[in-house]
Every structure is written in structure tokens, then in C-alpha cells.
Amino acid sequence: MNWHTINYALGSLLSLVVGLFVLYRGQSRKLTRRTWFFLCVFVSAWHAGKFLIAISPSEVFAFRAIHFMYVGAILIPPCYLHFILSLLDSERRYRYLIAASYLFGFLELYLLFGGWFLKGVRPDAILNYYEIPTQAYWIYFGNYLIVPTLAMVILTRALKKN
Numbered sequence: 191m192n193w194h195t196i197n198y199a200l201g202s203l204l205s206l207v208v209g210l211f212v213l214y215r216g217q218s219r220k221l222t223r224r225t226w227f228f229l230c231v232f233v234s235a236w237h238a239g240k241f242l243i244a245i246s247p248s249e250v251f252a253f254r255a256i257h258f259m260y261v262g263a264i265l266i267p268p269c270y271l272h273f274i275l276s277l278l279d280s281e282r283r284y285r286y287l288i289a290a291s292y293l294f295g296f297l298e299l300y301l302l303f304g305g306w307f308l309k310g311v312r313p314d315a316i317l318n319y320y321e322i323p324t325q326a327y328w329i330y331f332g333n334y335l336i337v338p339t340l341a342m343v344i345l346t347r348a349l350k351k352n
Contacts, residue, residue: 194317198241205234221281225273232269235262243311244318252311252319260302264330267337268295274341278348291337298330 209230216223239259246252268291275281281288301307306326314320 192244192316195241195244198237198244202234202237202241205230205237209234219276219279222273222276225269225276229266229269229273232262232265235259236266238262240317246319249311249313249319253308256308256311256319256321257302260307260330261299263334264298264302265295267334268292271337271341274345278345280344280348284344287340294333294337298333301326301329 209227212218212230213223213227216226218226236259239255239262242255242258243252246255268288271291272281272288275284275288298307307324307330308327309322309324311319311321
């Protein structure tokens, strides 16, 4: 077991614990606590998937773990956007943007499970296994950059107004 493995296990556990703590003990609006909780759940799933890949005994297991990891990773950007907009109490104003980001996330899940994003896995000396992306992987990568950047732009504008 190397430090990557320990990091992934701790990251998964701590993300889930923090999410649960805020959900049940937080002082913000209920919607904000829930979006934070689901953001933490998806981060936890991403870390758990990385942990499973790091301890994977076979390529088949690693490939299944990568699918689990990507479910969390794909849903992080729309949930992050939703959390930021909830934090700003702007979810009604941007409801179509929130819906579009989740819709795009579900489209990515369809592409993931349809075999459009990943060809398989390859052995890796440090991480045990690593995914082999397809040409459509740029969709995932682009969404992972665009949606959180958009959330940060909205947050920055809101902070400048105050």
C-alpha cells in the first residue's frame, strides 16, 4: 500500500463525513446543505473509485472501478455549480443553467456506460491501473473545465457586487 492508496481512502471517508456533518449540523439553508452533501458524496465516490483502482487485483475489476469513479467525477461539476448558485441564493435565476449542466452530466453518464469515453485500462507502475480514453473523452474534459469555471465566474461577479 502506497501513499496514493491511503490518500484515496482518507479522501473518500473524510469527504463523506464532512458532507454528513454539514447536512445535519450546518447552519445554512436546507438546499445549500443538500447540494454540499451531494457534492461531497460525488467527491467521495471519485476518491473511492481511485482507491479501488489502486488495490485492484485485475484489469476487469479496475475497469469496473473506473466506471464507479467516473460516476462521481462526472457529477461533480453540475453539483458544484448547483452548490455555488444555492450559496448565492440564485438557483431560480439560473435554473436553466443548472438543468442544462445536470442534463449534460447525465448525457456523459450515458456515453460512459455506452463505452464512448473509455477503451479499457492499462497497468501503471504507480497507480496500479490507468484508464485508456477514447477520442470522445474531450467531452468529459471540456465539461470538467467549463462548468466549474462558469460557477467561479458567477461567484466572482456576485462577490464584486457586494
